[in-house]
Amino acid sequence: MGEPAGGGTTGMKQAVRDQLGRIVAVALLATIAWAWLWRPPFSWTFGVLVVIGTVGAGIADGRYALRRIAGVIPVLVGVSFVVFALMASLPGDPAINILGPAATADQIAIVRTELGLDEPFFNRYGNWLGGVLTGDLGTSIVLREDVADGISRSMTPTLQIMAYSVVIALGFAIPLGIWAGYRQGTKTDGTINNVMLGFLATPNFVLAVMLVLFLSIGGLSVAGNEIGFRVLPAARYVPLGEDVVLHFKHMLLPSLALAMGQAAVFMRLLRSDMIATLRLPFIDLARSKGLPTRRILWRHALRPSSFTLLTVVGLTVGLLIGGALIVEFIFTIPGVGAYIFLGVTQRDFIAVQGGVLVISTLYIVVLTMSDFLYLALDPRLRGREVGARA
Template sequence: MIWFILRRSGAALIVLFLASVLIFLGIRALPGDPAVAMAGEEASPELVAAIRQEYGLDRPLPVQYASYVSETLQGNLGRSTQDKLPVGEILADRLPVTLELSFLAMLVAITIGVLAGIVAAVRRGRFADYVATGFGLVGLSIPHFWLGLLGILLFSVNLHWLPASGFVPFTEDPAGNLQRMVLPALVLGTGFAAVLMRQTRSAMLGALSADYVRTARSKGLPESKVVGVHALRNSLTTVVTVLGLQLGALISGAVVTEQIFVIPGFGKLTVDAVLTRNYPVIQAVVLVTVVGYVLVNLLVDIAYAYLNPRIRLSGGSHG
């Protein structure tokens, strides 16, 4: 198991290195001169040259990349071109908001999706299966922005149950924080719940028809134990894999959701940085996102190997 973790960690480091190169070159491949964008179209050539020198844009690309890697490893992500604040402080302020939203959305997705998938598999061909399958189809078809607007119209405007937008830190007002995060979490988690439901149902159907399940039933074990222990445990590998692969979709969905509900998180920060061409913030946001994605997939590989010992013995992965 240790060697498996070391191999996967080495592969993750290679991915992070390649990602850093692509991020560095991709930001500099954006159209327009970043120095001009920072100074303004009407700025004097002297001011543009001073900004280019301040941010090291006048140096060769290999030198810029070496400086970028060195500063990043020291925790220095640069300064925002808009308010001159350290980018690290901005990310530290915004990232917990998105992590909370993502955690609540994933909690919604796991609770609804896994339970619905189990029920659909156990009740295959019955009314509960059709309801769960219909929910999955609807959840996959409805865009986040439309569902968010519909949720605001129903729960905020008509019923007055939940706030329409805004954010309150959990440390300041736990009740107010949860009130404002419930609706965005439901909106963001519904689509992922649909994906989990379909994958859980498919994995459970395969497990319920396996020989070891038939053997367990022939021994007279209760159906709850057969489903909850034997079938579900062997289906969790699929669920864990889907959770890891859905991280990218969760981040992109958070961008839209945070814009709709005016949540000052990572997604809104990304949109604002792109609109203002705030290159240091864009670069840092993409880098942190990639690091998070790689780390989550590494944890998924480890969890997958733990649940399926054949993976770590063969040295493979879930793909």
């Protein structure tokens, strides 16, 4: 008997769905490698990553993807309204801040008209939102440049710190979480937990100062002996395209300052899930087959134990952004934190509301993409969605 019409297409679709997690992971890694080698604008890279996540979620469960996207749109509109309303409610008159206290009433009126401050609130919000939808975030009052250009320029250092921090945090958390879960209740488990809890209890800015003290300026002098090293620079930002080695030397300390607290959170989550996974029947079956412990831990136990970790990694974007604002100031890195800080100190409300809106949007989109990736990696969720619709 021949294969039914359309059977080959159906089988191909099912094969794609079965390997969806691997396909999405490979596509994401390929995009990152492309961005690393060719260094396209950030908006291009971010857009490609969003498309990959959306397409993957659409293949896994199109209705779920559409519902999530439809739910994100009103959230983004609400965020834009809150940001604009907060900036509009700040005390003081931007026109006076620009002209100075000696300005005349006519001069103030002219500047207010140029900024659109003489219009009703909702008219100003509608005009601003219309510009946002076309990529126009307004013109900085102080710098006299497009806010979109300023944020785009300062976004690169911030995202680099955040990306390096996540990589470092996972680099510590995954092996330590696996080993602590496997050695539950032993001295090894207790030592790992205590050390990581110490990092979790240390604020980012305190850890940043300690890293500068002991790895950059030589540490402390005790009885004539210096306890510390001078192996890494303490400040300054070097673009990746200018000098790769210097770039990573300057970015290592701020990235470590952001990473270690998150590494503690990631490690404890993975440890708890590993403990539960190692008690499941399929792990006993793998042991009965004589598989090596390393293979059982890394190949069979890690994947089902990592779904909670994946979700939390997306949630930590907001924490990393908040920590990056302080770390950028300590290490004099010209990121979004420095851009917003300058806007706040100089009462440049247009720059501040543009920066806050971009960060909020980035946070929401990353959370949505983490949900999509979670759906692509976990076939059980796709099964539940299909079963619920049957």
